[in-house]
Amino acid sequence: LAKTTQPISMDSYEGQEVNITCSHNNIATNDYITWYQQFPSQGPRFIIQGYKTKVTNEVASLFIPADRKSSTLSLPRVSLSDTAVYYCLVGDPSGSARQLTFGSGTQLTVLP
Amino acid sequence: GAGVSQTPSNKVTEKGKYVELRCDPISGHTALYWYRQSLGQGPEFLIYFQGTGAADDSGLPNDRFFAVRPEGSVSTLKIQRTERGDSAVYLCASSLGAGGYNEQFFGPGTRLTVL
Numbered sequence: 001l002a003k004t005t006q007p008i009s010m011d012s013y014e015g016q017e018v019n020i021t022c023s024h025n026n027i028a029t030n031d032y033i034t035w036y037q038q039f040p041s042q043g044p045r046f047i048i049q050g051y052k053t054k055v056t057n058e059v060a061s062l063f064i065p066a067d068r069k070s071s072t073l074s075l076p077r078v079s080l081s082d083t084a085v086y087y088c089l090v091g092d093p094s095g096s097a098r099q100l101t102f103g104s105g106t107q108l109t110v111l112p
Numbered sequence: 113g114a115g116v117s118q119t120p121s122n123k124v125t126e127k128g129k130y131v132e133l134r135c136d137p138i139s140g141h142t143a144l145y146w147y148r149q150s151l152g153q154g155p156e157f158l159i160y161f162q163g164t165g166a167a168d169d170s171g172l173p174n175d176r177f178f179a180v181r182p183e184g185s186v187s188t189l190k191i192q193r194t195e196r197g198d199s200a201v202y203l204c205a206s207s208l209g210a211g212g213y214n215e216q217f218f219g220p221g222t223r224l225t226v227l
Contacts, residue, residue: 043116043203043218044155087154100147100216102154 004088009107018075020106022088025069030092033064033071038085038105047086048073075108083110114138116219118204124225125194133189133222137206144187145216146179147203155203161187194226 005023012018024033032051036044048055050062050071061074075082085105117136125131137144143162147155157171161181169179176194181187191198201221207214 042220043205044216045218046215100145100155100157102156104152105154 004090004103006086006088006103006106008104009109011109011111012078013111014079015077018078018082018108018110020073020075020086020088020108021070022073023070024088024090027068027090028092031068031090032092033062033068034089034091034100035060035062035073036087036089036100036102038087040084044087044102078108078110080110080112082108084108116204116206116217118202118219118222120222121220122223122225124227126227127194127196129194129226131191131194131224133191133202133224135187135189135204135206135219137185137187137204138217139185141206141208141217142184143207143209143214144181145205145207146187146189147205149201149203149221151200158189158202191224194224196226199224199226 010020032049034049035047037047038044048057048060048062050064052064052068055062063072073086085107087102087105089100116138119134123131145160146158148158149155159166159172159179160168164181164184176192179187179189189202201223203218203221205216205218207216
């Protein structure tokens with residue numbers, strides 16, 4: 001499984017757009033990129049998944065450059081309730097591995 | 113609809129005791145996972161069930177840890193002779209199918225404290 005590197009923490013203010021970048025230099029051809037969000041005392045929650053270019057859903061956007069060695073999770077106009085840990089995961093959906101491999105994640109703190 | 117539930121939410125035990133942690137997955141989800149999360153770390157995989165069988169138990173740290181899912185629904189994680197290092201939040205997740213990276217739905221976890 002490809003190793004990922006994310007910032008340990010980030011601060012932002014309400015109403016701002018937040019971009020969290022994840023590095024995955026050894027991503028394999030069949031690997032997808034997935035982001036999970038975790039609030040205190042809760043299990044992680046799926047946010048978004050993508051393979052290349054841009055993916056957007058009602059919660060976030062995921063930008064993946066052509067070389068796929070990094071990806072950026074974009075959260076538009078964050079609110080205090082977006083304070084959470086965000087995990088970037090890389091893996092092959094068609095592969096035999098079923099478990100998710102989490103790193104330490106990025107602690108996002110949204111300030112008023 | 114009902115999500116993944118875990119009981120108890122908190123468990124305090126003494127070193128050397130036996131504990132059981134229960135997971136009720138989302139109805140119809142055939143895949144069930146157990147993870148362990150220590151403070152400040154991401155969840156760490158323990159074991160994966162497809163139906164009643166343990167398809168991958170490579171994450172279990174040693175033979176004190178065991179999990180069952182006898183009817184393909186509820187699962188129990190069992191820890192014998194608990195040690196202080198077992199203190200963590202134990203998370204359960206379920207997903208619809210066996211394909212890798214089917215979205216996993218997590219429960220709130222059981223916080224285990226071994227004194």
